[in-house]
Amino acid sequence: MIGQRIKRLREERGYSITELASLAEVSKSYLSYIERNLQNNPSLQFLTKVAVPLETTLEFLLEDTAKEEDKLDEEWKQLIQNGIEEGMSKEDFQAFKDFIRFKKWKNNEQDN
Secondary structure (H helix, E strand, O other), X not given: OHHHHHHHHXXXXXXXXXXXXXXXOOOHHHHHHHHOOOOOOOOHHHHHHHHHHHOOOHHHHHOOOOOXXXXXXXXXXXHHHHHXXXXXXXXXXXXXXXXXXXXXXXXXXXXX
């Protein structure tokens, strides 16, 4: 998917693989592997370099590439929705996450 997006954007901008590789300062052969899905796990550094001349974002290049099992299931979505409906803000969710992380750290300290 990432390779297809890069190729489509490259062609829309009228760049050859050689031109894009030069503009992004990446290997032409590696770029070709990505576009042909022979290599499908490019680094964020590579994607950042390629995104600039393609005038896009990392988010766009990575969109919908997460594995299905990595996405939120319905129970998580409902829990988050309920929290929002009860007035929780993003900051509240972040504070709660930080509290849980602290609580786990403290429990580990007490166990050691």
